[in-house]
Amino acid sequence: MTIRTRFAPSPTGNVHIGNIRAAIYNWLFSRHAGGEFLLRIEDTDLERSTPAAVQTVLDSLAWLGLTYDGAPLYQSTQRARHLEVAEMLLTKGAAYKSDKGGTGKGEAIVFKMPGTDISFRDLVKGEITKKAEDLKDFVIVRSDGSPVFHLGNVVDDITMGITHVIRGDDHVENTFKHVAMYAAIGAPMPQFAHLPMIVNAQGKPYSKRDGAAYVGEFQDKGFLPEALFNSLALLGWSPGDDREVLTRDEMIAAFTLDRVRQAPSQLDMTKLLWMNGQHLKRRGVEDLVAGCRAAMQRQGLWREDIDPAYFQAVIMCMGERIRLYSDLGEQAAFFFTEEYPYDEKSVRKRLLKEGALAILREELEVLVALPEPFTAEATDAALHSLAEQTGRQMGDLVHPVRVAVSGTGVGPGLFEMLAVLGKSRVVARIRRTLALYGG
């Protein structure tokens, strides 16, 4: 029989990382088994389920490369089938009508629990049992005639031929109900697997306040989809060896549900950032260029007159300092504007230090005298010989220039940076800095 899993989000406008992690596990599981991964949109809450909200789900899946088989099934189209099954349950005596606790506008259909203990074998949690007295009957069709989640969920899973239901831990209590429904309907029971929740440092459900909780937020921050995918996959699952940075194919090959942990875990933003850097390295320079440009456009820092060759040179120069596309705009804006800010601390420490401006003036003279091309080797040699002549440490020469041309004390190697900026910019910036600080 074909292994068939599904992702069944209700479109609310956001896709939570815990939810998308469930989608990732469903996807990995079915791909590993050579089966199918289906999508069902649980859009019965018409108020929240707007086309835009549905599109958000589709976008998140597409961004992460979670391809699904066939067309999505919209739950709202299945209403007749749901009610048909409810009627069948009614005639079978597995359900009854009741007006208790209702709206007074009619009778609801209530599913009758079998009165026996119910247990099932969870693929990650093992055997779970619930005693009969802890199981209560529940409504499957409201008194207004609309199907409730439990009915739609189970009926649709049957309709879609789902063989493995892989979902969040918050569904284990529902599963006892669902197991009873499968039995009553007489449909083959799927296997169940419940995944631990993703929590914050306080052990509470991960929310937007903890940094970012929705797929779109990570996308906006400039994370790579494969980095988020990789990190999320590793939250609660591991391949069994020491590998951490994995490709999709490697994860597909290694994925099994018995390697999923049962304890909730926290998402570590710092490690995600590291992971992003790892995946960034695996992409080529061209990708980095395109990604950084797009990020700068979003940040409002991009200008059409930025020379492509210059832009690429800046990126090469920044090297592995870029861990997120947005880092370029945040850490290297001075490459693209003369209005870069001066970091107060660096100015105090490197420029206003005793004799620093005098040194900077000497350096300016040396640099001005250099012929083109203004290479890293040339400026390096020039400043080293100046250091020798004056008996100074290289650090005393390097720092003032760095702060003068970039406004900050940290950044790429100075000589590479000077070469990229070019002689005229460098000279102009040093002059302006000298004038600004009374040199």
Next chain:
RNA sequence: GACCCCAUCGUCUAGAGGUCUAGGACACCAGGUUUUCAUCCUGGUAACACGGGUUCGAUUCCCGUUGGGGUCGCCA
């Protein structure tokens, strides 16, 4: 509160009775490289929640305690 589930370094995890003086990764600290930061290299700090069993032997099995999570809707 009731019911279900969980518990290894700060975090993510490996570990399926002896191989554990508990391994890896991120973070952190120290040293090296370097003009700074980052990278890179080397080293280091750091964990089996607690108490009982079972066993010749428990991180691994059982029970309890503590702590944490989930669920108790005519929401999904």
